Amino acid sequence: MSVLPTQIKNLLDRDNWFRRGRRISFFTGPSPEIAAIERRDRNAFRHIAVVIAPTNAAMERLRAPSNAGKFPRALFLSLEELAGTASMPRPGISSFSAEILSNTPVGDAHYQLAFKAPALRDFRAPQFFMMDVKPQRAPFGARAVRRNAWHDAVDWTPQPLLKRPFGICRDFHPRFPSDYLKRLVLPPSLAPFLHLPTPDHFDALYKVLPDGIGTPMMTRLKRGDRVHMIGPLGQPFDVRQLRAAGVEEVHVIGGGVGMAPLITLIEALRFHSFRLKVFLGIATLESLRYRDELAATFGEKPRDAYVYVDDLLAAGVPPRDIFLSFDRAMPRRVRTISRENLFSGLVPEQYRNTISKPTNTIAFTCGPNRMMEMMDGICRRAGMPLKVLMEKRMGCGIGVCFSCVQKVRRSDGSEDYVRVCKDGPIFDAKDIVWNPNDSKQPSATCGCAPRC
Ligand SMILES: Cc1cc2nc3c(=O)[nH]c(=O)nc-3n(C[C@H](O)[C@H](O)[C@H](O)COP(=O)(O)OP(=O)(O)OC[C@H]3O[C@@H](n4cnc5c(N)ncnc54)[C@H](O)[C@@H]3O)c2cc1C
Ligand code: FES
Known part of the structure; x- marks a missing residue:
C-alpha cells in the first residue's frame, strides 16, 4: 500500500520491531504479492501481510475461511476499529451441527475431539460450547440429509440427555501452521488491532468421568x-484490557483437564506478546501421552508426544516457562522441560515455591475447586490479582x-449468586465464596487427588 493511514504509521513508529529484520506489508484487497510473501517467508513470519478493511463488517467478510485462498496467511485490520469509531461486534450465540473430524484417546481417560464448526468462528477465550453427547440421527436417512443444506438449521437430536459444556482447547486458522505462535512476533502497538483469519476447526479435550453418563457416550463419536x-x-x-491495566506478565495455572480451556487464552496472550509462565498439575506424565494405536499394532514405540505440553510448546511458550507438577509419580525427565521445572506434589505448592514478589502480574487458574481455592490464598498473600x-x-x-x-461476595460485603454460564465462566477469585462441596470429583480421578 503506497500511502499508509497516519494512525498506522504512528503506531509503527512507536515500536523498534523493524530493527530485527522484520517486514510488514499492507494491502487493501487481493494481490499476488500476498501469496508471494507466504511462499518466500516459509512460515518464518519475518514478513507479514496485513489486509486493511474500511469497516469491521468488511473485515469480517475478508477474514472468512472461504477467502483464505485470496489472502493466504494474512492478518486483518479494520480502520473503523483503529479509529475507535466502532468496536468489534460481540459474538452471537448459534445453534448448529458440527462435523466430527476425530475423537482420539489420549493417556488414561482423556479424549481429544477435533471438529469443524464454522458457527463458532467468533468465539473468544474462555468462552465454551454445549454439545450433545450422541450424534444426530437423520430422520429420512443419511442420504436425504446430505442432499439438503437446510438440515443444519434443524436440531434433529432425539436424545433425552441435556447437552454438556466444554471449553475450546485449540482453534485452527486456515493457512496458519498450528505452531505459528512459536515464530510470530507482532509490532506491540499494532498487535491489538490485528486479527487472524477466522478459525475453521477446533479441538476440545475431555475427561471421561467414571461415574458420568455423557462423557463415556462421547467416546463413541467417530x-x-x-x-x-x-x-x-x-x-x-x-x-487487550490487561495491557491497558499495566500488566506485563501473566501466570496461568491449570489443574488436570482444567488446562484445556486455558490453552486458547494462552494463545491470545502470546499473540499480544505478554510474558507468560504456565504451571500444569497432573497425576502422572502417562496420563498425557498420545496413544498411538498404529504404533502399537506394528510393535513400534508410541510417539513421544504429550497433550497440553505439546499444545503449550505449539503456542510458543518457551520450555523454560513451563512448570509441571505430578501428584502421583514424578518422571525422571520430560522431553524439552528442564528438571528444575518438575515438581512432586500439588501445583499450587509448586507455584508458591516458584513465584517471588510478582509485580505487574496477573494469574489465571482453572481446575478442581479445592486447587483454585488454594491458588486464591497464595495470590492474596502475594498481593496479586487472580x-x-x-x-x-x-x-x-x-x-x-x-x-x-x-x-x-459483593464489594459491600453482601452475598449474592451469579450464573457461571451467563456471567462467567471467568470471575475475580476475590469475589468467589468457596464451598468444599462444589468439587466435581472428590476421588482419585480429578487430576489433583487424593489431597484435594
Ligand atoms: C464452562 C465449562 C467448561 C468445561 N470444559 C471442560 C473441558 O474442556 N474438558 C472437560 O473434560 N470438561 C470440561 N467441563 C466439565 C464437563 O462439562 C463435565 O465433566 C461433563 O459435563 C460431565 O459429563 P458427564 O455426563 O460424563 O457427567 P454427569 O453424568 O453429568 O455427572 C457425573 C458426576 O460429575 C459431577 N459433575 C459433572 N459436571 C460437573 C461440573 N461441571 N461441576 C461439578 N460437578 C460436575 C456430577 O455431579 C456427577 O457427580 C467444563 C464445564 C464447564 C461448566
Ligand atoms: S446453565 Fe442454565 S442458567 Fe446456567
Whole structure:
C-alpha cells in the first residue's frame, strides 16, 4: 500500500520491531504479492501481510475461511476499529451441527475431539460450547440429509440427555501452521488491532468421568458424525484490557483437564506478546501421552508426544516457562522441560515455591475447586490479582435454568449468586465464596487427588 493511514504509521513508529529484520506489508484487497510473501517467508513470519478493511463488517467478510485462498496467511485490520469509531461486534450465540473430524484417546481417560464448526468462528477465550453427547440421527436417512443444506438449521437430536459444556482447547486458522505462535512476533502497538483469519476447526479435550453418563457416550463419536452444539457461550475475555491495566506478565495455572480451556487464552496472550509462565498439575506424565494405536499394532514405540505440553510448546511458550507438577509419580525427565521445572506434589505448592514478589502480574487458574481455592490464598498473600474459570453442572448454558449458580461476595460485603454460564465462566477469585462441596470429583480421578 503506497500511502499508509497516519494512525498506522504512528503506531509503527512507536515500536523498534523493524530493527530485527522484520517486514510488514499492507494491502487493501487481493494481490499476488500476498501469496508471494507466504511462499518466500516459509512460515518464518519475518514478513507479514496485513489486509486493511474500511469497516469491521468488511473485515469480517475478508477474514472468512472461504477467502483464505485470496489472502493466504494474512492478518486483518479494520480502520473503523483503529479509529475507535466502532468496536468489534460481540459474538452471537448459534445453534448448529458440527462435523466430527476425530475423537482420539489420549493417556488414561482423556479424549481429544477435533471438529469443524464454522458457527463458532467468533468465539473468544474462555468462552465454551454445549454439545450433545450422541450424534444426530437423520430422520429420512443419511442420504436425504446430505442432499439438503437446510438440515443444519434443524436440531434433529432425539436424545433425552441435556447437552454438556466444554471449553475450546485449540482453534485452527486456515493457512496458519498450528505452531505459528512459536515464530510470530507482532509490532506491540499494532498487535491489538490485528486479527487472524477466522478459525475453521477446533479441538476440545475431555475427561471421561467414571461415574458420568455423557462423557463415556462421547467416546463413541467417530469421524463424519454430526453433533448438535450451541455456542459460543459465556463472557469473552479481551486480553487487550490487561495491557491497558499495566500488566506485563501473566501466570496461568491449570489443574488436570482444567488446562484445556486455558490453552486458547494462552494463545491470545502470546499473540499480544505478554510474558507468560504456565504451571500444569497432573497425576502422572502417562496420563498425557498420545496413544498411538498404529504404533502399537506394528510393535513400534508410541510417539513421544504429550497433550497440553505439546499444545503449550505449539503456542510458543518457551520450555523454560513451563512448570509441571505430578501428584502421583514424578518422571525422571520430560522431553524439552528442564528438571528444575518438575515438581512432586500439588501445583499450587509448586507455584508458591516458584513465584517471588510478582509485580505487574496477573494469574489465571482453572481446575478442581479445592486447587483454585488454594491458588486464591497464595495470590492474596502475594498481593496479586487472580482470575478463576469456574465449572458448574449446566442445564441450558444460556442463563435460563439457574442450575449453574455460584455464590459471590459483593464489594459491600453482601452475598449474592451469579450464573457461571451467563456471567462467567471467568470471575475475580476475590469475589468467589468457596464451598468444599462444589468439587466435581472428590476421588482419585480429578487430576489433583487424593489431597484435594
Ligand atoms: C464452562 C465449562 C467448561 C468445561 N470444559 C471442560 C473441558 O474442556 N474438558 C472437560 O473434560 N470438561 C470440561 N467441563 C466439565 C464437563 O462439562 C463435565 O465433566 C461433563 O459435563 C460431565 O459429563 P458427564 O455426563 O460424563 O457427567 P454427569 O453424568 O453429568 O455427572 C457425573 C458426576 O460429575 C459431577 N459433575 C459433572 N459436571 C460437573 C461440573 N461441571 N461441576 C461439578 N460437578 C460436575 C456430577 O455431579 C456427577 O457427580 C467444563 C464445564 C464447564 C461448566
Ligand atoms: S446453565 Fe442454565 S442458567 Fe446456567
